Amino acid sequence: MLDLRKYPSLGAALRAALDRWPDDVCLIEADRERENCRLTYRQFKEAALPLARALQDSGFTAGSRAAIIMTNQWKWLISAYAILYCGGVLVPLDYKLTAPEHLQLLAHSKADILIAEYHLWRPITQSEGFAKSGLKTAIVTEVPANAELHGAKRWEEFRKTGDPVFVERARNDWASIVYSSGTGGRPKGCVMTHGNYLEQCGALTSLFPFWPGVRYLSILPTNHAIDFMIGFIGPFVCGATVVHLRTLRPEFIRDAFTRYHITYVTLVPMILKSLERAMRLRFDALPAPRRRMLGRLIALNRACTRRRPHLRLSRLLLANVHQAFGGQLRAIFVGGAFTEPATLQFFYDLGIPVGNGYGLTEAGTVITLNDFKPFRSDTVGKPLPGTEVRIMNPDAEGVGEVAARSKTIMSHYLDDSEMTAATIVDGWLMTGDLGRIDAMGHLQLFGRRKNMIVTAGGKNIYPEDIERAFEGISVKEFCIFAANYVWPQRTMTGEQLVLVMRFDDAAQFADVLRSQVAERNRLLPDFKRVSGMLVWRRDFPRTASLKIKRDVLAEEIRGSMDRSAMVSV
Amino acid sequence: MPSLDEVTEEVLRLAASHSKVPRAQLSPDDDFFKMLGIDSLQALDLLTRIENHFKIELPDYELQGVSDFRTLAARIQARL
Numbered sequence: 336m337l338d339l340r341k342y343p344s345l346g347a348a349l350r351a352a353l354d355r356w357p358d359d360v361c362l363i364e365a366d367r368e369r370e371n372c373r374l375t376y377r378q379f380k381e382a383a384l385p386l387a388r389a390l391q392d393s394g395f396t397a398g399s400r401a402a403i404i405m406t407n408q409w410k411w412l413i414s415a416y417a418i419l420y421c422g423g424v425l426v427p428l429d430y431k432l433t434a435p436e437h438l439q440l441l442a443h444s445k446a447d448i449l450i451a452e453y454h455l456w457r458p459i460t461q462s463e464g465f466a467k468s469g470l471k472t473a474i475v476t477e478v479p480a481n482a483e484l485h486g487a488k489r490w491e492e493f494r495k496t497g498d499p500v501f502v503e504r505a506r507n508d509w510a511s512i513v514y515s516s517g518t519g520g521r522p523k524g525c526v527m528t529h530g531n532y533l534e535q536c537g538a539l540t541s542l543f544p545f546w547p548g549v550r551y552l553s554i555l556p557t558n559h560a561i562d563f564m565i566g567f568i569g570p571f572v573c574g575a576t577v578v579h580l581r582t583l584r585p586e587f588i589r590d591a592f593t594r595y596h597i598t599y600v601t602l603v604p605m606i607l608k609s610l611e612r613a614m615r616l617r618f619d620a621l622p623a624p625r626r627r628m629l630g631r632l633i634a635l636n637r638a639c640t641r642r643r644p645h646l647r648l649s650r651l652l653l654a655n656v657h658q659a660f661g662g663q664l665r666a667i668f669v670g671g672a673f674t675e676p677a678t679l680q681f682f683y684d685l686g687i688p689v690g691n692g693y694g695l696t697e698a699g700t701v702i703t704l705n706d707f708k709p710f711r712s713d714t715v716g717k718p719l720p721g722t723e724v725r726i727m728n729p730d731a732e733g734v735g736e737v738a739a740r741s742k743t744i745m746s747h748y749l750d751d752s753e754m755t756a757a758t759i760v761d762g763w764l765m766t767g768d769l770g771r772i773d774a775m776g777h778l779q780l781f782g783r784r785k786n787m788i789v790t791a792g793g794k795n796i797y798p799e800d801i802e803r804a805f806e807g808i809s810v811k812e813f814c815i816f817a818a819n820y821v822w823p824q825r826t827m828t829g830e831q832l833v834l835v836m837r838f839d840d841a842a843q844f845a846d847v848l849r850s851q852v853a854e855r856n857r858l859l860p861d862f863k864r865v866s867g868m869l870v871w872r873r874d875f876p877r878t879a880s881l882k883i884k885r886d887v888l889a890e891e892i893r894g895s896m897d898r899s900a901m902v903s904v
Numbered sequence: 905m906p907s908l909d910e911v912t913e914e915v916l917r918l919a920a921s922h923s924k925v926p927r928a929q930l931s932p933d934d935d936f937f938k939m940l941g942i943d944s945l946q947a948l949d950l951l952t953r954i955e956n957h958f959k960i961e962l963p964d965y966e967l968q969g970v971s972d973f974r975t976l977a978a979r980i981q982a983r984l
Binding site for chain 1: 935937943944945946948949951952961963964965968969971972
């Protein structure tokens with residue numbers, strides 16, 4: 336791999352990688368059983384530089400900001416490299432947000448340029464506020480013939496000949512603005528520096544090295560901090576290959592492992608669980624003698640790998656299982672949400688180590704990761720090299736708020752010094768999660784202090800962000816909480832949202848309101864829905880500027896009601 | 905081209921048989937996540953079966969924001 340200490344910026348490191356391994360394949364895009372494209376590092380460069388030149392010709396300079404809204408595909412990476420080549424600041428936006436949310440974050444980030452897929456661009460142009468978006472240039476991919484572009488340019492045509500000028504950036508310069516939440520009114524734009532990413536990349540690859548010939552399966556969208564680091568920067572600076580899969584359908588994910596002989600993959604718990612379910616079904620369908628034999632082999636593998644993974648032996652003992660994963664899989668990484676220990680153990684016993692990690696966008700992706708020395712299914716691993724983890728104000732059992740300090744921690748929240756000061760205290764990132772460090776230095780998580788939930792699909796949901804969907808329901812006032820914020824529990828599973836509704840004294844819980852709530856809920860994506868309702872009979876405590884004092888309200892509710900007062904939606 | 909009602913009926917029939925839920929328990933406006941007790945990945949699995957039946961292909965993002973059978977049927981009908 337490249338010696339990242341030599342490079343001051345992501346652009347410089349990627350540029351060196353493209354020249355270092357010109358004939359190796361860097362990127363494959365697959366969709367179902369088809370292969371859409373396959374690029375060597377040289378071809379990647381040849382595709383990106385004319386785009387960089389066109390960006391520069393349009394006035395894009397060092398520090399200019401450019402947003403990308405795309406699904407998981409090869410043009411995301413090409414566009415990102417072109418932006419970084421020009422010294423620009425990348426604004427990766429979640430393509431699953433709604434068009435008004437996209438517009439809100441585009442405005443907040445002050446992006447001059449947007450690169451988007453046409454099906455995502457069209458609703459943006461139809462949204463209120465589009466005319467005032469401040470975008471100077473929009474570049475759109477996958478445009479159908481004769482489609483109305485609303486002033487955008489086609490990605491394929493936005494090209495200029497001639498060499499672009501590489502713009503060098505320093506480690507402290509901004510590389511990206513990544514939104515960890517905030518579509519409900521207070522955007523949390525994490526400003527990440529080039530140094531943050533280079534440090535994180537160096538730490539991760541020291542634990543799990545990549546090299547030419549390694550194939551990383553990327554199924555998470557690249558706007559996700561994990562995929563940006565482990566599915567783009569990491570493999571590229573090591574000369575490895577990224578295989579993008581444009582579908583999340585379990586059958587095609589299984590197929591991609593064997594077709595591309597995948598070495599590493601990162602999954603969210605929901606997908607890992609789906610793989611486990613499919614494998615258990617296959618095991619259960621085996622004839623009884625073969626099932627018994629498999630059980631014995633799994634037990635033998637478990638005994639042989641108790642202290643550390645033994646890939647060659649596991650591949651020999653459980654050859655069919657490993658062949659089903661392409662025969663080259665070295666590890667699965669899982670993060671973004673809580674993973675059940677039983678699922679981690681299931682894979683480990685088959686000789687497929689699952690590196691369970693913990694991180695935050697604010698921390699530059701990963702804070703802790705299991706290094707398999709030995710494997711632990713009950714923790715999220717140990718701090719990455721260069722990262723310190725401390726438990727703040729621990730209780731008698733050693734549980735307190737997890738804080739992290741590292742060169743990978745974001746610079747600040749964009750245009751929000753107050754929130755930055757509350758989140759980074761004396762150089763420590765306050766995560767809002769509750770944990771304990773055990774005698775082996777592993778971090779165990781026990782719940783959250785902050786008002787948010789994380790779904791099994793790895794989505795962080797902040798209640799404030801979805802309150803807008805319930806505006807106008809027939810109550811005096813309302814707000815949404817993570818149920819575990821109101822009634823703390825030492826668990827990371829089964830998190831749910833509760834809608835607290837202020838009723839007038841005489842008002843009753845009418846069916847009309849129930850159906851109103853259900854109707855609003857249905858308009859939200861499934862992972863953002865509230866599952867409980869709570870009737871509250873007192874005015875909400877508010878600040879002088881009339882904002883709800885959420886911590887005070889939560890305390891009042893906790894003091895007078897328990898969970899059983901919730902009514903399901 | 906089949907009408908939206910016809911496509912919806914076919915989607916309901918396929919969903920019921922795939923998820924082993926009596927057809928009579930499902931209505932066009934039902935939330936399929938809730939009625940079939942499935943997560944978004946299982947919904948994609950179901951969608952693949954429905955696509956094979958209609959011999960069409962819908963990108964994953966077409967399912968984004970869709971949670972009831974009728975809207976799903978409309979997305980399918982648009983591709984027939």
